[in-house]
Amino acid sequence: MRLLRFDTPGRLILTGFRGKPIPPYAILSHRWSDSETLIEDISNRNHKEKEVGYRKLQFTAERAAQNGLQYFWIDTCCIDRWDNNERSKAINSMFQWYRNAARCYVFLSDVSAVTETAACSDWEASFRKSEWFTRGWTLQELIAPVSVEFFSREGQRLGDKASLNRLLHEITDIPLAALRNCPLDQFSTSERRRWVKNRRTTEEEDIVYCLLGLLGVSMPTTYGEGKESALRRLQAEVEGTARAPSIIPFSRNESFVGREVQLADLEAKLFSNDQTTTTLAIVGPGGTGKSQLALEVAHRTRLNNKNCSVFWMDASDMDSLYRSYASVAQKLSVPGCDDDQADMKQVVKRCVAAMSARQCLLIYDNVGATTLRPSGSFTTQAADLADFLPHSNLCSVIFTTTESNTAEALAPRNVTALHELTPDTALRMLQNCLTTPLLNAEQQEAMHLLRELLYLPLAVVQAAACMNASSMTVQQYQAQLDDHKEAALEWSDDSSEGEQRESGLGKTVVAALSLSMSHVQHSNAVAADYLFIAACLDRKDISLELLEAASPRAREDAVKVLDKYALVTRRPAESSLDLNRLVHQALRKRLQVQGRLMQWTQRTITQLLRVYPDDDYSNRSKWRRLLPHAQYALSRSATDDNDEEKLSLTEKCALNLYSDGRYKEAEELQMQLMQTRKRVLGKEHPDTLRSMHDLATTYSSQRRWKEAEELQVQVTQTTKRVLGNEHPDTLTSTANLALTYSDQGRWKEAEELQTQVMQLAKRLLGDEHTNTLRSMHNLAFMYTDQGRWKEAEELQMQVMQLTNRVLGDEHPNTLSSMHNLASTYSHQGRWKEAEELEVHVMETRKRVLGEEHPDTLSSIHNFAFLLRSQARREEALALMETCFQSRQQVLGEQHTGTQSSLDTLNSWRAECGNESP
Known part of the structure; x- marks a missing residue:
């Protein structure tokens, strides 16, 4: 859960409470407009630009402060709508979030405040007609919290749930006892369902889903199933207390016909293996009804065997499969399932163990050769999928797939092939x-x-x-x-x-x-x-x-x-x-x-570029969802060297892939971009040189120093010839080349170049220019790599003091300079001085950037090493565990930062005699 607050300078801060106690908070209930403040607006500091959303934000913050609450929550800007995992969990957690709130403020945009001369009935009339009382999702926002206060669009308090309970009862027909927070189990299920009778939702299924918290059940939301289908699933969940826990995200298809032979065959084979899990597969071309057949088996099994759990797993891609396991883990109360910081692989492992101990039918729908490892061989993927399966004679598994070789590998000798329907079945x-x-x-x-x-x-x-x-x-x-x-x-x-x-x-x-x-x-x-x-x-x-x-x-x-x-x-x-x-x-x-x-592909690229964000960390969820679409469109677009939109989108995709540590894919796009710009713009154009620099950086990240050096030498020589020795771009390219020399241990060449850059920057730009400070930092970094601590410390102290004065004590550059100085202290065994700086950097980054920001995670990683250096092994191990889990969640498993934390964690655990993850 994320919460908002304003810090002392009046800056809006979004704080995550993953794995930590959640402090008291206020929560807003409102109806959405077309001008709401979103989470990306907070991250990008654009939250004041949307008038309606910012007015609600200010209102909530002011009311919370008056009630002695530092933190507050607003759905529009505390949920990352681009993160499917987060969004899915939020839907099922919303009732609890409102229930746990210290205060709930209802902002009624269609109710005007009373004036000094107006009668009470004036606002009561518009209050009674407010759209807020007609919406489905606001029902739980009225019932769940203990404290609910109502405000006009001017922000004037009209009353609360206690003082207005008679009026609220008249408007909603909800019993007074429920409005007074009487336990919901005192009301029958049918009575609670009647509370939505006069309400409506944009999506017809939501009129059912908004009852989940009120009825004390959870189930996956399956939009497109229709209201009646959702009601049937809800009823099954309510009545399912006497049955084994199950998750079937689709109701039974009342239109299902035929496939009697295949149904009988599948049912006869379920739980037929005395030694281990029974595995079956349904294979057929797209559109032949594989999922519908599996769904019918699932519902029949649940109907005929109340002791058998049935779990439907979306295996179309890794993200969907992990979400399915997270839902099952929550259903089975698997340890760690509610911890956002938990290692998902460990949650899956515990979930598989829990399933293996009970009678289960698992449906893995839409398994493909690229589900788990796009670049691997099929045999490797089959082996990977085995890690997700229970190993017990109590369990049966059914896979659906369009690929015959996949079906044969997963379920040898137990493959059911589907073709077209019989004429009579098709007619039915x-x-x-x-x-x-x-x-x-x-x-x-x-x-x-x-x-x-x-x-x-x-x-x-x-x-x-x-x-x-x-x-x-x-x-x-x-x-x-x-x-x-x-x-x-x-x-x-x-x-x-x-x-x-x-x-x-x-x-x-x-x-x-x-x-x-x-x-x-x-x-x-x-x-x-x-x-x-x-x-x-x-x-x-x-x-x-x-x-x-x-x-x-x-x-x-x-x-x-x-x-x-x-x-x-x-x-x-x-x-x-x-x-x-x-x-x-x-x-x-x-x-x-x-x-x-090609015309429509070009139009699509234009659309993608219109909404595609830059590679800033705060936009990560958004570009991760848009990236597959951009890659698809780019790979199928016309070859046109003059298409600037295509080149711009290619550059953005490459930067995103680089940020995620997917260096091979980034390299492929950067190579295309560099070659195109060389042909169209020439070898000396700034855009060409920038693409060469980006490719060199990607090579460096893969420790391919020779290729990186070759490109950086070209960039440096070209900028010198075209722009001159003293141009800022020349200084930057020279500094990059020096860093590549340094990475290879070629200290003399690196130091010589970096010293030139620093001296020129001082003379041309001044001692306090950011480029000058960066060159001083780079030179100090080279000194530390050679163990020249005194020289390094002298430079780093200068950089820290200058950046602090010029940029402020919370600027990222200032914090980086502090870390560098702390590292030098640490190498000299000056632990107290080092720790003081590292803690300051870490806490400041947490406060300013947030606990999930890559720079914050780097601070945690660094501090763990500092603790380890002082033989504080347990503290270091716990901190590195936290860092690894966070990096895995934020950066992804393949990112170099994640892998670095994992390698360190494995090494430290091995030394302690612990088992690696």
């Missing part, structure tokens, strides 16, 4: 999906249509969706489908009919998509454009920010049209959507045949 599926029942006279036409659709479940569902959305009969749909077959011939691949059937892209299936798109285009042209943008992005987790619209409402309307035609899967909790693989493939083919693929 169509009938179940249509809102208007088929007449007897339409049966024959329907059978003809299904034959043309290859009896593919995905095509049947889309055809039914199109008929429902456009109020068409089967005959009308067939007639329009015939008109789209010619277009389908152009879209279809040149592959054989058999290959087309296998891929699900037969000409009539594509014709069905063409028909749906024509209706979408007629209904909402913006929605059709969204499909073409989505076709040029990675098909999963497409952020709505990439879809331009006149207003948020217009964008939402367009996305709902696509959902109505079953062309996308909406993910409202993440403000994103997914595209089915076959739809994605067909759309790209359509654009290619029409000669518009």
Whole structure:
């Protein structure tokens, strides 16, 4: 949980309380506008620019201070909306956060304060009509907290839950006892469910999800399932107290038909292995219903065996798989599951042990060869996946996958292959999906249509969706489908009919998509454009920010049209959507045949560049989600050396990859960028030289000194020749070359160059210029590497004093200079002086930058080494453990910083005789 506060100079600070006691705090309840302050606005110091959001922020801070509370919480700017893990956890934690708040302030933007002459009834009238009382999510914000105070849009207090309880009861029909914080279990489940009767939500499922905290249950949010489906799952959770704990994020598909043979076969094989876990696999092309078959097995198992836990795991990528395990760990009360700092691998390990001790059915949905290790061999991935599986004869596992070799490797001799449906089953599926029942006279036409659709479940569902959305009969749909077959011939691949059937892209299936798109285009042209943008992005987790619209409402309307035609899967909790693989493939083919693929790819790159952030730490969650889309678009764009937008996006992606320690991928993009700029701009252009410098830095991070040196020599020589020996860029490039020499232990060459840089910088820029101070720091760093402590200390003391005077005692450069001086003290055994400085640096970074900032984590890492040097082994080990876990969470497992902490931790544990993680 993150909380906000203002420090003494009036600076807004966002503080994380991961793994620490949470102090008393106030919490805001409000309705969102289009001008809310977001977490990135806080990090980027832009929080004052959004008038409405900043007014609420000021209001909450002032009220909290008046109530003696230092910290406060506002949902818009305390939750990282770009971090899917955090967002998912927040939805299920919200009720508890409101309940634990010392004060809850309700900001009513549609209620005006009473004046000195106005009667009480004046504000009461608008209070009764306030939209706040009609929203689903504000129900828990009224019930959960002990203290709830209501304020007008002017910030005037109108009363609280105690003084206004009669009025609140009249407005909401909620019993007075509930408003007075009587324990909720004193009210029946049906009564608590009635409290949302007159409320509404933007998403129909939210009217169910907003009851989770009130009913004391938790379950995954599955937007797109519909209100009735969500209600059935909620009911199952409420009634499931007598059953084994389970997580099935989808309700039973009432339209599921067929697959009787496969169902019987799968059920017969469950728990059939007396020695170890029973593993089964369902394989088939996209759209054949693998997940639906697994879902039916899951629900049947839970219904028929109340002692068997059933857990659904999204194995489409590592991030989703870890989220699934986190949910299971919470369900089974696995130690560490609520600790944000916990090592996720250790949580998974404990979770697997807990599952192995009980009867379980696990469904690993959508397993692919790239799920766990994109660059590895399949055998390695299968071995990695084994680490996530229980090893017990009490457990059975079902995998779903489109890849035959994956299925065979994971479940030898237990593979169920799916193909198209039988005609009768396809007809039943169509009938179940249509809102208007088929007449007897339409049966024959329907059978003809299904034959043309290859009896593919995905095509049947889309055809039914199109008929429902456009109020068409089967005959009308067939007639329009015939008109789209010619277009389908152009879209279809040149592959054989058999290959087309296998891929699900037969000409009539594509014709069905063409028909749906024509209706979408007629209904909402913006929605059709969204499909073409989505076709040029990675098909999963497409952020709505990439879809331009006149207003948020217009964008939402367009996305709902696509959902109505079953062309996308909406993910409202993440403000994103997914595209089915076959739809994605067909759309790209359509654009290619029409000669518009490159045009739309270019438009997509423009959109990406519009929302893509810089590589500052505070934007990490955002660019991590956008990066796969940028890489997809860039890798499939036209080769155009003059496309500056493409080059700019390439540079941003490379910097992001470098920041995450993904040096090979960064190097590939930087090499492309450097070569292009050399061709277009020439070898001496500043942009070319910058790209050469970035590539050299990436080489250095991989300890590839020779390649780094070669590039840096070129940059230095070019800047000297073009700009002169005394130009700032020349000094910078010379300093970088000196550092590369230093990294190789070539002290004499390094010192000579760095001394030149420092002397020139002093003469040209002055003693207090940041470039001068940086050159002094670099030279001191070279002295320390050679053990020349006295010379190093003298320079470092000068740098620290100058930066403190010029930049202030909390500036990052000042703190870095303090750390450098502390390091020199430490090497001389001057522990007290070193520790005093290191603690000051660490605490200041925590306060100013936050506990998760990479610089803060470096301070923790450094301080652990200082403690170790003083033989304070236990303190050092605990601190390094904290550093490793935080770096793993923030930087990722592959980052050099994370690996450095892990290597150190393993070494220290080995010395202590402890087991490595």
